[in-house]
Amino acid sequence: MTPFTTLTGIAAPLLRDNVDTDAIIPSREMKSTGRTGLADGLFAPWRYSEGRTPNPDFVLNQPDFARAPILLSGTNFGCGSSREHAVWALAEHGIRCVIAESFAPIFAANCIRNGLLPVVMPQEAVRALTGQMVTVDLAGQSVSANGQSWTFAMDAEPKAMLLEGLDAIDLTLKSLPDIDRWTREDRAARPWVYLENNA
Amino acid sequence: MTGPRTLVDKIWDAHLVSQTASGASLIAIDRVFLHERTGASALKSMAAAGRPVRDPARVFAVMDHIVDTRPGRGDQTLMPGGQAFITETREAALAAGITLFDVTDLDQGITHVISPELGIVLPGLTLVAPDSHTCTQGALGALAWGIGSSEAEHAMATGVLRLSRPKTMRVTFTGSLAPHVSAKDMALHLLATHGAGGGAGHAVEFAGPAVAALDMEARMTLCNMATEFAAMTGIIAPDELTFDWLAGRRYAPLQFDGPVWSDLKSDDGARFDREIVIDASSIAPMISWGTSPEHSIAVDAVVPQGPDRAHSYVGLEPGVRLAGTPIDVAFIGSCTNSRLSDLRRAAALVKGRRIAASIKAALVVPGSSAVKRAAEAEGLDQIFRDAGFEWRESGCSLCFYAGGEGFAPGSRTISTTNRNFEGRQGPGIRTHIASPETVAASALAGAIADPRRLS
Numbered sequence: 233m234t235p236f237t238t239l240t241g242i243a244a245p246l247l248r249d250n251v252d253t254d255a256i257i258p259s260r261e262m263k264s265t266g267r268t269g270l271a272d273g274l275f276a277p278w279r280y281s282e283g284r285t286p287n288p289d290f291v292l293n294q295p296d297f298a299r300a301p302i303l304l305s306g307t308n309f310g311c312g313s314s315r316e317h318a319v320w321a322l323a324e325h326g327i328r329c330v331i332a333e334s335f336a337p338i339f340a341a342n343c344i345r346n347g348l349l350p351v352v353m354p355q356e357a358v359r360a361l362t363g364q365m366v367t368v369d370l371a372g373q374s375v376s377a378n379g380q381s382w383t384f385a386m387d388a389e390p391k392a393m394l395l396e397g398l399d400a401i402d403l404t405l406k407s408l409p410d411i412d413r414w415t416r417e418d419r420a421a422r423p424w425v426y427l428e429n430n431a
Numbered sequence: 432m433t434g435p436r437t438l439v440d441k442i443w444d445a446h447l448v449s450q451t452a453s454g455a456s457l458i459a460i461d462r463v464f465l466h467e468r469t470g471a472s473a474l475k476s477m478a479a480a481g482r483p484v485r486d487p488a489r490v491f492a493v494m495d496h497i498v499d500t501r502p503g504r505g506d507q508t509l510m511p512g513g514q515a516f517i518t519e520t521r522e523a524a525l526a527a528g529i530t531l532f533d534v535t536d537l538d539q540g541i542t543h544v545i546s547p548e549l550g551i552v553l554p555g556l557t558l559v560a561p562d563s564h565t566c567t568q569g570a571l572g573a574l575a576w577g578i579g580s581s582e583a584e585h586a587m588a589t590g591v592l593r594l595s596r597p598k599t600m601r602v603t604f605t606g607s608l609a610p611h612v613s614a615k616d617m618a619l620h621l622l623a624t625h626g627a628g629g630g631a632g633h634a635v636e637f638a639g640p641a642v643a644a645l646d647m648e649a650r651m652t653l654c655n656m657a658t659e660f661a662a663m664t665g666i667i668a669p670d671e672l673t674f675d676w677l678a679g680r681r682y683a684p685l686q687f688d689g690p691v692w693s694d695l696k697s698d699d700g701a702r703f704d705r706e707i708v709i710d711a712s713s714i715a716p717m718i719s720w721g722t723s724p725e726h727s728i729a730v731d732a733v734v735p736q737g738p739d740r741a742h743s744y745v746g747l748e749p750g751v752r753l754a755g756t757p758i759d760v761a762f763i764g765s766c767t768n769s770r771l772s773d774l775r776r777a778a779a780l781v782k783g784r785r786i787a788a789s790i791k792a793a794l795v796v797p798g799s800s801a802v803k804r805a806a807e808a809e810g811l812d813q814i815f816r817d818a819g820f821e822w823r824e825s826g827c828s829l830c831f832y833a834g835g836e837g838f839a840p841g842s843r844t845i846s847t848t849n850r851n852f853e854g855r856q857g858p859g860i861r862t863h864i865a866s867p868e869t870v871a872a873s874a875l876a877g878a879i880a881d882p883r884r885l886s
Contacts, residue, residue, distance in 0.1 A: 248740070250627050250723045252852045260834035263512050265471040265519050267580075277854045308628035308661055312850060313831075314563040315469070316579035334628055336661050338563055342579035387595055389455035400581070401482065404589045407449060407457060411590055414448040414459060422691070424684035425461050425556065430530060431488040 233347045235397030238369045239328055243377070244291050244300035245362040251305050252312035253339065257321045259313075270317055271324035292325075302366055304358050305332040309350075310339025319346045329368050331358055331375065344390040345400060351375060357382045370395055435698035437599045438668050439634040442574040442695075446557050448591055455593045460586040462551060464542050464560035465492040465529070467520040473561065473583045474523035482588040487528035490587055491551055492520060494534045495541045497833050500796050500823035506534060509835030540799020540825045543567035543766040547651065548801055550680025554669035554687075555695050559586050564766045564849065565664070566657040570650035571677070572669030572695050574634070577658060597663045598704040600633040601697070604641035606712035611882040613776065614649035615768055615847070615866035617641070617709075618656035619717035619727040625707060627725040630662030633705060636697060637667050641711030647676045648770040655767045656849055659724040668696040716882055718865040719851040720753055721745055726851070730754055730869055730881045744853050745861045746841075753879050758863070760844035761786065761793040761874035763820075765830040768847035768867050769798030774806050777867040778814045780875070780885055786819040787877025792838065793820045796828040820874070832857035845873045 261273025279290045286293045292300070303322070309332035310318060319342040322330070329349040343350045349370060353361075357375075364377035370391065375382045393400060404411075419426050436444070448457040465473065470492045477484065484490055497513045498504065506517045517534065524531040532538045538545060543564055546552045554572030559565060561583040568575035578586070586592055604617060622629070635657050637650075645653065650667050657665030667673075674687040697703075715729035721741035728735065734742075736749040747756070763769070763777050774797065786793050795815045797803035803825055806812055812822045829836065830848040832855065838844070840859025847870050848855075851862040865873070868882035875885070 249738070250725075252723075252850070254831070254850070254852045254855050258854055259468075259831050260510075262468070262833075265475065265516055267472065267476070277858065308631070311627060311659075311661060312563065312852060314561055314577040314579055316561075316581060319579070334631055334661075336628075337631065337663055338577050338579060338658075341582060345579065345581035345585075387455070388453040389451060389593060389595065392453045400593060401480075401585050401588050404457065404585065404591060404593060407451075407591075408589075410449045411457065411459075415590065418459065424553070425489075426486075427488045427682060430682070 233397040233399060236328065236347055236349050236370055236394040238367065239301060240365065240367040241301035242297060243302040243304050243331065243361045243364055243366045244297035245304045246291055247304060247306055247359070247362070249306035250308045250311055253310055253315050253318040254312055256310065256318040257315065262315065262317050267320050268324065270321035274321040274325045296363065299326060301326055301328045302368070303327050303330045304361055305330065307333040309335050311336035314338045316342045319343055319348055323348050331361060333358060344393055347394060347397060349394055351384045353382060353384055435700040435702070437697045437701045437703060438636055438666060438695060439574060439597065439599050442555055442557065443596060445555070451593060455595060457591040458557065458594050459591050460559055461489065461556040462558040463490045463583060463586050464546055464551070464558065465490070465583065466496050466542055466562060467494045467516045468496040469561045469580045469583070471516060471519035471523045473580045473587070474527050475519070477584050477588060478523070478526065484527045484529060484587045485590045490529040491532070492524045492529055493532040493539060493542055493545060494520065496827045497835065498534055498826040500826045500828045502824060504534065504824055510833040513833065513835065537800055540801065541766045541769065541827055543651065543655065544770060544798035544802065547571055548680065548799060550677055550683030553677065553683060554673060554692060559583065559592065563658040564655055566662070567651050567655040567766055569654040569657065569664050569666035570647065572667060572673055574664065574666060576664040597634040598632050600630060600635045600662070600705040600707065601703040602635055602637050602707045602709065603639035604637070604709050604711040605639050606710050607641055607644060608711050608714065611868050612714050612716055613866045613868060614645055614652035616714050616717045617711065618653055619719065619724065619864070620714045621709065622656065622659055622724045623717065623727040627659060627723050628661045630657060630660035633662050635660065635662045635665045637665055642667060643670065646772060647672060648772045651770065652767055656724065659849055716866060716869050718753060718863050718869055718879060720747055720863070722851060722853050724849065724851060724864065728753065730865070730879065754881055756879045757789065757843065758845045758873055758878060759791045759842040760838055761790060761870050762829045762844060762846040762848065763867050763870055764794065764796030764798065764828050765848040766798065767849045769796060769802065771802050771805050773847065773867045774802070774811050777871040778811045780868060780871040780882060781818040782814045784818055784875050786874040789877040790819070790874060791842070793874050794823060794829060795820045796823040797825045799825050829856055831855055832860070845870050845879060
């Protein structure tokens with residue numbers, strides 16, 4: 233996974249609440265069992281007009297924002313379906329950071345596993361970033377633009393995962409002795425959990 | 432933790448393997464459930480990385496999301512390219528040695544319907560699935576929640592997830608529900624009152640006399656919508672009803688005696704980070720008017736002022752009365768409301784009546800093949816057919832549009848599903864979510880209708 237340290241780029245405003253993962257990528261755009269080829273379907277319902285021509289009103293179709301690596305939004309961004317395709321599509325398009333008033337939990341977790349940084353900031357700060365050249369510094373947990381600067385909260389674990397570009401599974405497998413020991417004890421305490429007859 | 436604990440904290444503590452250096456918890460995962468929409472992707476990705484499934488006996492998969500629901504179905508599906516999801520999931524499941532409930536299996540059905548049905552989810556267990564509505568299974572007293580594909584791989588490869596402890600919230604429903612008001616209305620009322628982001632960061636325990644009075648299937652409906660509340664999950668403490676309901680199910684233990692089961696409840700004096708109390712007797716049949724489940728109102732109320740986009744998408748201005756708005760499609764199904772009791776309540780309303788001639792499509796899609804057989808054994812299929820509904824095989828069906836079965840843009844549907852997002856049921860489709868009672872009454876009227884007015 234590509235580490236996320238700092239990022240400077242234009243912030244594209246999609247200032248709506250409850251942007252759901254069906255809007256980020258509709259089910260019908262998830263055409264294969266792989267993780268790639270999804271950028272074309274990103275925001276398809278809003279990005280395309282009839283005949284799949286670009287809708288000039290949609291923010292990512294505007295020349296200033298077509299290559300923006302930062303997306304701004306309102307509350308509960310990424311709500312709805314757990315589809316990780318939403319994150320894969322955003323990342324494939326080139327979005328590396330979403331700054332929103334709040335995130336739906338599954339979406340935020342999916343971001344961390346794919347090197348995409350979800351930043352929570354209050355509404356006035358998000359609005360102040362609209363269209364600005366924004367610098368995000370994960371180590372310092374700060375966002376700055378136009379001489380103004382804000383800090384944001386982040387748990388230590390996801391921060392470390394992103395900063396170092398860590399693969400969560402590889403990291404956890406280092407704790408395998410702990411997991412094995414716990415499982416042995418648990419198997420004795422809760423045998424019904426282990427479905428021996430289903431093995 | 433010491434002192435009085437919540438149910439969520441008890442299950443959390445019981446599954447805590449270790450703490451990471453950066454303060455996360457490794458939480459043991461007892462069950463993983465996959466479906467064909469993302470199952471092949473997760474299993475293939477693991478195989479490519481040379482990571483085996485750690486304990487295949489505790490991983491299950493089912494074909495539910497994009498399977499055809501028309502009679503005589505096989506691997507072919509109306510979704511373009513959909514067949515590959517089914518065949519690749521089958522191949523990957525067989526290769527990984529996990530338990531698969533295939534398209535024509537007697538146990539096939541929607542994940543969150545069959546997992547309880549088969550006793551795969553149990554009180555006190557942790558269960559994850561790459562499906563946001565996994566919270567449904569919290570109704571059994573399990574900590575069950577939706578995750579992404581990468582997290583599913585993580586759980587299968589390591590037996591744990593790296594997590595931060597959620598905050599806890601208790602939503603207490605006092606009093607009792609009025610006639611023709613059901614668990615779906617409780618969930619929509621909560622969303623309308625506290626917003627689609629209202630549960631963010633929390634695991635929500637549903638409690639109180641009106642929750643205790645719900646049957647197991649209604650409890651699943653209530654917990655199902657916890658994800659629409661942005662909660663990590665919903666959970667209901669198991670009681671005698673829960674254990675009786677589970678007794679004898681295939682993957683359930685033979686008995687539930689002892690403190691390990693009886694302690695699965697929040698202690699007296701346990702502190703929740705947030706508490707919400709709702710008087711259940713004040714809840715009316717609810718229906719969504721807009722493009723988020725929080726855009727919900729009593730079925731006899733007028734559309735309030737909401738976001739301009741929502742009004743424009745659904746074609747309903749503030750101040751108009753929803754009841755009487757003509758509908759094109761009626762759908763009874765999904766992991767929210769497709770169980771036998773849901774079908775019984777809808778059937779009781781449509782029995783001996785006909786749906787309006789103006790309805791273009793009316794479907795009943797049972798939540799599982801077992802539900803379908805049970806409904807047929809008591810003649811519910813005939814009641815629905817006589818009324819003009821189609822009676823289908825089990826699956827997720829019209830809950831979302833994957834490019835298969837759909838309707839003309841602008842069509843208005845009334846649906847027992849969980850999401851009324853823009854385009855959720857197809858481009859330009861206007862979705863109103865409601866209970867099976869309200870959908871049945873509306874199908875008969877050809878317009879949004881109040882089930883309390885149907886005698």
